[in-house]
Amino acid sequence: MLPLESVPNFSEGRDSLVIADIGTELARFAKLLDVHSDADHNRSVYTFAGDEEQIVDALLAGIAVAQERIDLREHAGVHPRIGVADVVPVVAIRREDGELARETARIAAQRIGEELGLPVFLYGEIGEGRGPAFFRRGGPEELQRRIDAGELTPDFGPRQLHPSAGGVIVGARRPLIAFNVNLANADVEAARAIACTIRERNGGFPGVRALGLDLPRAGHAQISMNVEDWEAAALHDIVAAIEREAAARGVELAGAELVGLMPAGAAIAAAGALLRIQGFDASHILELRLLE
Amino acid sequence: MLPLESVPNFSEGRDSLVIADIGTELARFAKLLDVHSDADHNRSVYTFAGDEEQIVDALLAGIAVAQERIDLREHAGVHPRIGVADVVPVVAIRREDGELARETARIAAQRIGEELGLPVFLYGEIGEGRGPAFFRRGGPEELQRRIDAGELTPDFGPRQLHPSAGGVIVGARRPLIAFNVNLANADVEAARAIACTIRERNGGFPGVRALGLDLPRAGHAQISMNVEDWEAAALHDIVAAIEREAAARGVELAGAELVGLMPAGAAIAAAGALLRIQGFDASHILELRLLE
Numbered sequence: 001m002l003p004l005e006s007v008p009n010f011s012e013g014r015d016s017l018v019i020a021d022i023g024t025e026l027a028r029f030a031k032l033l034d035v036h037s038d039a040d041h042n043r044s045v046y047t048f049a050g051d052e053e054q055i056v057d058a059l060l061a062g063i064a065v066a067q068e069r070i071d072l073r074e075h076a077g078v079h080p081r082i083g084v085a086d087v088v089p090v091v092a093i094r095r096e097d098g099e100l101a102r103e104t105a106r107i108a109a110q111r112i113g114e115e116l117g118l119p120v121f122l123y124g125e126i127g128e129g130r131g132p133a134f135f136r137r138g139g140p141e142e143l144q145r146r147i148d149a150g151e152l153t154p155d156f157g158p159r160q161l162h163p164s165a166g167g168v169i170v171g172a173r174r175p176l177i178a179f180n181v182n183l184a185n186a187d188v189e190a191a192r193a194i195a196c197t198i199r200e201r202n203g204g205f206p207g208v209r210a211l212g213l214d215l216p217r218a219g220h221a222q223i224s225m226n227v228e229d230w231e232a233a234a235l236h237d238i239v240a241a242i243e244r245e246a247a248a249r250g251v252e253l254a255g256a257e258l259v260g261l262m263p264a265g266a267a268i269a270a271a272g273a274l275l276r277i278q279g280f281d282a283s284h285i286l287e288l289r290l291l292e
Numbered sequence: 293m294l295p296l297e298s299v300p301n302f303s304e305g306r307d308s309l310v311i312a313d314i315g316t317e318l319a320r321f322a323k324l325l326d327v328h329s330d331a332d333h334n335r336s337v338y339t340f341a342g343d344e345e346q347i348v349d350a351l352l353a354g355i356a357v358a359q360e361r362i363d364l365r366e367h368a369g370v371h372p373r374i375g376v377a378d379v380v381p382v383v384a385i386r387r388e389d390g391e392l393a394r395e396t397a398r399i400a401a402q403r404i405g406e407e408l409g410l411p412v413f414l415y416g417e418i419g420e421g422r423g424p425a426f427f428r429r430g431g432p433e434e435l436q437r438r439i440d441a442g443e444l445t446p447d448f449g450p451r452q453l454h455p456s457a458g459g460v461i462v463g464a465r466r467p468l469i470a471f472n473v474n475l476a477n478a479d480v481e482a483a484r485a486i487a488c489t490i491r492e493r494n495g496g497f498p499g500v501r502a503l504g505l506d507l508p509r510a511g512h513a514q515i516s517m518n519v520e521d522w523e524a525a526a527l528h529d530i531v532a533a534i535e536r537e538a539a540a541r542g543v544e545l546a547g548a549e550l551v552g553l554m555p556a557g558a559a560i561a562a563a564g565a566l567l568r569i570q571g572f573d574a575s576h577i578l579e580l581r582l583l584e
Contacts, residue, residue, distance in 0.1 A: 001583075005578070033578075033581045034576075034581075049581075049582055093578070093579075179567075235567055236563075236566050236567060239566070239567055239568065253568060255569070255570055256567055256568045256569045257569060257570075258569055258576055261577065261578040261581060262576055262577055262578065263577075263578050263579065264577050264578065264580065267560050267563035267564075267572075267576075267577060268559050268563070270562070270563035270566045270567055271528075271558075271559035271563045271566070272559075273566060274528050274531070274562045274563070275471075275527055275528060275531055275548055275562055276473075276531065276545060276547045276548045277547070277548050277549060277550055278547055280550070280559075284326075284550055284553055284554055284559075285553065285554055285555075286339075286467070286553040286555050286556065287555065287556045287580060287583070288556065288579060289325045289326075289341075289553060290293050290294055290323075290341055290385070291293075
């Protein structure tokens with residue numbers, strides 16, 4: 001089985017030709033598994049798998065296309081971002097490949113800085129635990145000001161953000177689930193209030209980050225989440241809590257969506273809860289047992 | 293990936309030494325994935341995978357142990373049965389291996405008859421569509437009477453049921469899910485009435501067979517089901533229907549249990565329903581995508 005995946009976020013969710021071209025380029029080097037584009041977020045999240053070399057080659061090639069085809073100065077979207085290739089995580093699929101993921105992320109970061117001339121910031125396990133939000137807040141202008149003021153320094157590449165392509169945030173992390181719940185009849189304030197009750201920062205579920213967003217193109221508000229540890233915070237418990245909080249505000253859920261892929265265990269835990277099977281886990285799934 | 297699995301039911305669910313010895317014997321030849329034993333049913337269901345030769349060798353060896361160690365004349369259990377190795381299905385894991393499964397089942401059936409001296413009856417795809425129940429009704433005595441009366445003839449082996457080991461029902465079938473729902477505070481009559489509303493035969497879910505059983509050792513009644521096609525009848529819809537029917541009778545569910553393993557798709561469909569993700573299927577599960 002391929003040991004690594006990467007889940008880069010590119011700042012284009014509307015121009016289907018650019019979205020396809022980035023995917024084609026990634027697929028030349030690695031196994032492209034999923035592309036999730038969103039017009040409101042105006043970004044596309046690609047999921048691909050490979051070995052160390054395939055991951056680095058695919059990232060370099062894909063980011064080069066994004067640098068050529070996307071202009072951050074003309075970009076608008078609900079998610080904060082500081083580059084055309086915004087956040088670039090390298091993920092170990094098996095727990096024991098963590099060091100391989102960190103090493104691969106460091107190599108990719110160095111080559112993006114040196115070969116593409118973009119400032120690169122390390123985050124997560126190789127970046128002193130800082131998250132993407134640390135770099136994104138205030139957008140590209142604020143990030144440049146902090147660099148100029150000596151508050152932070154790119155780990156690789158120039159000290160000047162690229163005028164049209166910005167900078168890149170590269171890291172290694174454990175697998176996470178990017179999962180959004182849409183609200184049928186709510187404004188963004190209700191979404192933000194519900195997000196507050198869910199996320200770890202405000203005393204909610206451990207390892208859950210949540211934002212309330214307005215998605216005018218889709219026509220609804222959304223709770224956009226990262227779930228870092230589905231064993232600590234089960235997806236179905238999160239959805240149930242959102243539903244309770246929504247009901248208390250007279251708001252109904254309009255469904256959920258997954259960004260990228262889900263680890264089997266998270267889905268199986270939800271199935272066990274609905275089907276009322278105690279102790280139901282991956283060891284009860286035929287296809288997964290045949291992999292052993 | 294191994295192409296076939298077999299899910300034989302052996303008529304011993306209480307003597308853990310016999311249960312373990314059969315498992316050890318099966319595992320000498322094939323990849324043993326699961327053993328599900330039940331004291332009330334007094335049977336154990338083994339799930340193992342292999343190629344054509346491994347499946348046949350494991351079945352011959354496992355049934356020989358059962359023939360030596362189990363005496364059907366001293367057997368009692370809630371499930372009808374006609375042999376120490378009662379029903380022996382060979383299952384193609386992928387749809388395209390159906391003919392391989394049928395051929396493997398025929399070879400196993402012939403060798404069980406000739407080498408172990410047990411009467412073998414073909415069922416399912418290689419047995420004119422007849423199900424195990426066709427042979428089981430009335431038990432071994434009635435089956436012998438029907439053979440003697442010329443109503444049916446074993447496909448392989450002698451015309452006389454083995455005094456202590458009975459006969460064996462061998463077939464090939466598509467994967468099915470054996471799934472039981474337990475009722476907290478119901479007698480067997482309520483379980484039977486609910487089973488009636490669920491099963492295809494009485495106008496319920498397509499491809500669902502259901503029995504209401506009393507499990508005195510476990511201390512509850514049970515709805516014991518085979519779900520032949522989880523795309524036609526979703527497990528979570530079946531559980532919801534049982535819950536509604538139970539509530540109408542003042543009965544509560546005491547959880548569910550899986551016998552053997554579940555195909556990934558069935559669990560993922562349940563997860564999608566609970567998490568409210570439209571179109572959620574195996575293509576969204578990381579580990580399964582990496583298999584492609």
